[in-house]
Amino acid sequence: xxxxxxxxxxxxxxxxxxxxxxxxxxxxxxxxxxxxxxxxxxxxxxxxxxxxxxxxxxxxxxxxxxxxxxxxxxxxxxxxxxxxxxxxxxxxxxxxxxxxxxxxxxxxxxxxxxxxxxxxxxxxxxxxxx
Amino acid sequence: xxxxxxxxxxxxxxxxxxxxxxxxxxxxxxxxxxxxxxxxxxxxxxxxxxxxxxxxxxxxxxxxxxxxxxxxxxxxxxxxxxxxxxxxxxxxxxxxxxxxxxxxxxxxxxxxxxxxxxxxxxxxxxxxxxxxxxxxxxxxxxxxxxxxxxxxxxxxxxxxxxxxxxxxxxxxxxxxxxxxxxxxxxxxxxxxxxxxxxxxxx
Numbered sequence: 001x002x003x004x005x006x007x008x009x010x011x012x013x014x015x016x017x018x019x020x021x022x023x024x025x026x027x028x029x030x031x032x033x034x035x036x037x038x039x040x041x042x043x044x045x046x047x048x049x050x051x052x053x054x055x056x057x058x059x060x061x062x063x064x065x066x067x068x069x070x071x072x073x074x075x076x077x078x079x080x081x082x083x084x085x086x087x088x089x090x091x092x093x094x095x096x097x098x099x100x101x102x103x104x105x106x107x108x109x110x111x112x113x114x115x116x117x118x119x120x121x122x123x124x125x126x127x128x129x130x
Numbered sequence: 131x132x133x134x135x136x137x138x139x140x141x142x143x144x145x146x147x148x149x150x151x152x153x154x155x156x157x158x159x160x161x162x163x164x165x166x167x168x169x170x171x172x173x174x175x176x177x178x179x180x181x182x183x184x185x186x187x188x189x190x191x192x193x194x195x196x197x198x199x200x201x202x203x204x205x206x207x208x209x210x211x212x213x214x215x216x217x218x219x220x221x222x223x224x225x226x227x228x229x230x231x232x233x234x235x236x237x238x239x240x241x242x243x244x245x246x247x248x249x250x251x252x253x254x255x256x257x258x259x260x261x262x263x264x265x266x267x268x269x270x271x272x273x274x275x276x277x278x279x280x281x282x283x284x285x286x287x288x289x290x291x292x293x294x295x296x297x298x299x300x301x302x303x304x305x306x307x308x309x310x311x312x313x314x315x316x317x318x319x320x321x322x323x324x325x326x327x328x329x330x331x332x
Contacts, residue, residue, distance in 0.1 A: 024172055025172050028171070039185065039192055044159060
């Protein structure tokens with residue numbers, strides 16, 4: 001009987017305490033509420049900052065892709081010097097022959113002669129000479 | 131090429147779903163904080179008797195929950211939030227105890243202030259003059275003082291059960307103890323408070 005009375009008194013006590021507490025919460029001043037709101041926004045910013053990995057790297061990936069695209073476009077429009085590889089090949093050809101090393105002194109001259117002689121080897125020219 | 135475009139589209143779609151779920155979680159967290167922050171502030175304030183410090187603790191607890199536990203289920207948030215907050219309150223008390231010991235050491239060389247009353251010297255947490263206080267506010271102040279005199283674990287159990295309305299299991303999670311301990315702490319707290327405040331308080 002006493003136990004039941006004690007439990008009821010405890011419950012009544014807790015209810016009054018809760019009521020007073022709720023009143024004190026409702027009576028919080030505007031400045032305190034404003035500071036709580038700012039704190040909440042700061043906490044939510046932390047959540048927004050924790051974005052998926054692909055979202056974090058998306059801007060950097062975009063910049064990198066644009067850079068690669070620009071490089072490809074730029075190199076694609078460059079005029080190719082077609083004479084340079086041919087000249088290099090002919091230089092090797094001359095160097096690999098067993099002729100005297102004296103000709104190395106006039107390497108450019110022999111290259112020019114080599115280029116100059118090529119058109120004469122056409123069949124049409126042979127017919128004219130013959 | 132088509133496969134590449136298709137996989138990019140799928141990745142964008144899944145990214146969009148993730149972004150939407152993050153936004154939804156942010157809204158849920160905002161609602162949760164908005165619903166709990168004022169009570170949490172008052173609970174922290176009663177524990178440490180300093181509103182500014184209590185505001186900082188509540189903000190820290192919100193930030194920690196958002197950072198570490200936002201992906202947990204919604205019904206887990208309340209006990210987790212109060213566990214974080216109670217840890218911060220305990221840390222605050224530890225820091226104050228260390229500071230108090232240092233201050234006592236310095237005070238020994240100064241005046242002999244033996245009449246110092248910590249409860250009387252504590253600022254009014256509501257920040258109001260006695261004239262402005264109504265009867266209910268005086269009763270609340272008495273309750274706060276009585277709560278301040280309780281052992282920390284009893285105070286935690288009483289406030290989480292009575293003020294926040296957590297059930298025994300939720301309170302046990304928040305306090306990191308067994309449900310039996312919660313019941314014991316709560317029961318002792320109620321009896322101590324009733325004894326301290328007296329029959330006239332009710």
